[in-house]
Amino acid sequence: MKKGFDIEMLYDVTIIGAGASGMMSGIIASGNGKKVIIIEHREQPGKKILATGNGRCNYSNINQLADNYHCKNKDFVEDVLNQFSQKEMTKFLNENGMLTKEKNGYLYPRSNQAASIRDFLVSLLEKNGVRIMLNTECSDIKKDDDIFNVVCSGNIIKSRSVIVSTGGMTYKKTGSDGSGYKLLEKMGHTIIPPLPALTALYCKEKIFKELKGIRLDGKIELYVDDTKVSEDTGEIQLTDYGVSGIPVFQVSRFAAISLYQKRKVTASVDFLPEIDKKKLNELLYGNDLNIRQKLYGMVNKKLADVILKHTGIDGNMSIYDVKNKQLKILTDTLKNLHITVYATGDYEHAQVVTGGVDINEIHSNTMESKKIKNLYLTGEVMDVDGLCGGYNLQWAWSTGYIAGTNC
Numbered sequence: 001m002k003k004g005f006d007i008e009m010l011y012d013v014t015i016i017g018a019g020a021s022g023m024m025s026g027i028i029a030s031g032n033g034k035k036v037i038i039i040e041h042r043e044q045p046g047k048k049i050l051a052t053g054n055g056r057c058n059y060s061n062i063n064q065l066a067d068n069y070h071c072k073n074k075d076f077v078e079d080v081l082n083q084f085s086q087k088e089m090t091k092f093l094n095e096n097g098m099l100t101k102e103k104n105g106y107l108y109p110r111s112n113q114a115a116s117i118r119d120f121l122v123s124l125l126e127k128n129g130v131r132i133m134l135n136t137e138c139s140d141i142k143k144d145d146d147i148f149n150v151v152c153s154g155n156i157i158k159s160r161s162v163i164v165s166t167g168g169m170t171y172k173k174t175g176s177d178g179s180g181y182k183l184l185e186k187m188g189h190t191i192i193p194p195l196p197a198l199t200a201l202y203c204k205e206k207i208f209k210e211l212k213g214i215r216l217d218g219k220i221e222l223y224v225d226d227t228k229v230s231e232d233t234g235e236i237q238l239t240d241y242g243v244s245g246i247p248v249f250q251v252s253r254f255a256a257i258s259l260y261q262k263r264k265v266t267a268s269v270d271f272l273p274e275i276d277k278k279k280l281n282e283l284l285y286g287n288d289l290n291i292r293q294k295l296y297g298m299v300n301k302k303l304a305d306v307i308l309k310h311t312g313i314d315g316n317m318s319i320y321d322v323k324n325k326q327l328k329i330l331t332d333t334l335k336n337l338h339i340t341v342y343a344t345g346d347y348e349h350a351q352v353v354t355g356g357v358d359i360n361e362i363h364s365n366t367m368e369s370k371k372i373k374n375l376y377l378t379g380e381v382m383d384v385d386g387l388c389g390g391y392n393l394q395w396a397w398s399t400g401y402i403a404g405t406n407c
């Protein structure tokens with residue numbers, strides 16, 4: 001990595017942030033012959049990439065549809081994905097010697113190591129002669145006629161165009177601390193409040209203290225002011241504070257936004273989504289085992305014991321001796337555990353943010369700002385958030401590619 005920069009040099013492109021999207025832009029722009037410098041305030045590039053996919057980097061997903069993204073204009077997402085999709089990303093990796101693999105639609109590097117993707121991006125930047133200024137904070141971007149003055153750690157870098165790739169504001173130790181929003185707001189952009197997404201839900205019910213540690217396949221439905229807004233199915237984790245796991249992550253953005261708006265957020269968990277209440281009754285009455293044994297045959301033992309305790313049912317009883325009222329509570333708990341959500345995980349425990357720069361202020365075909373000519377935006381800094389499953393990194397690659405091509 002080259003150190004220092006020529007203060008007199010006029011760069012073609014200055015990129016703020018050596019994360020996923022910034023490095024992609026740098027590779028593409030430098031590959032097109034542009035003089036590129038990347039400013040990164042952390043001590044190494046791509047720190048967040050290292051944390052992705054539990055250290056394995058789920059870099060994309062074969063099911064790239066606009067529906068897998070939350071954004072106020074799906075055409076914007078479609079325009080972006082049509083220009084550089086997961087197929088192009090995989091081709092880009094494979095053609096440059098990085099093997100990849102697929103598991104249930106999720107795409108990973110063959111090495112199973114996020115570091116291999118990060119190092120791969122850095123090596124392409126080095127090959128193309130891109131300067132990466134580490135430990136360098138960008139604190140202001142000013143425009144004088146057609147030239148940008150990028151203020152960073154006491155110096156000014158002159159550049160014909162600027163790409164802001166500063167990410168969101170989760171896992172601050174990886175560098176995305178929200179400072180990009182301030183830079184862009186100062187330049188006239190509208191920032192939709194960034195809130196934690198892909199995170200856990202904190203619930204009021206005391207029962208969670210006893211359910212802590214259970215993982216099971218279930219369905220979560222999220223309600224705002226008693227209206228269902230989202231649902232997902234998969235492995236749910238019960239914790240002492242509430243619920244977590246991928247299905248919970250997928251619905252969490254709606255909880256974050258609604259709680260921010262001071263609305264009522266509740267959820268319901270179905271521990272047996274593949275069985276309707278009629279079938280559940282048939283199973284409960286289907287043989288002469290005691291009620292505890294019947295529940296053990298359906299759900300996690302610890303869950304069964306907690307449910308029996310809370311319904312006041314003696315597990316040794318026959319189903320025919322259980323009172324109707326108790327049976328109703330038992331089946332309701334199994335099929336529809338009601339939860340009152342009072343918070344989501346914070347920025348340090350969320351994978352992405354919802355919110356960011358209003359996409360109405362960005363051209364979808366170039367990633368150029370509609371407010372300032374030759375200013376480009378990439379990745380999570382804009383108001384688009386993807387589902388869990390490789391969609392957010394693909395957003396970074398796609399927008400990074402487009403900005404790098406057009407800057």
Ligand SMILES: Cc1cc2nc3c(=O)[nH]c(=O)nc-3n(C[C@H](O)[C@H](O)[C@H](O)COP(=O)(O)OP(=O)(O)OC[C@H]3O[C@@H](n4cnc5c(N)ncnc54)[C@H](O)[C@@H]3O)c2cc1C
Pocket residue numbers: 016017018019020021022039040041042045046047048049051052053054057058059060136137138139165166167168170171174175176177178179180350351352378379380381389390391392393394396
């Ligand atoms: C724990 C975790 C796991 C994840 N796993 C996955 C996954 O498996 N698959 C997936 O698709 N997505 C995953 N994500 C989300 C994904 O990592 C991000 O959406 C993606 O990295 C965003 O890319 P970006 O380029 O916009 O920002 P980032 O990758 O966050 O990069 C922004 C860069 O800008 C730098 N920067 C910020 N402000 C300044 C400044 N003022 N001056 C200088 N530098 C600055 C930062 O230090 C950082 O290096 C995960 C996120 C987390 C937190």
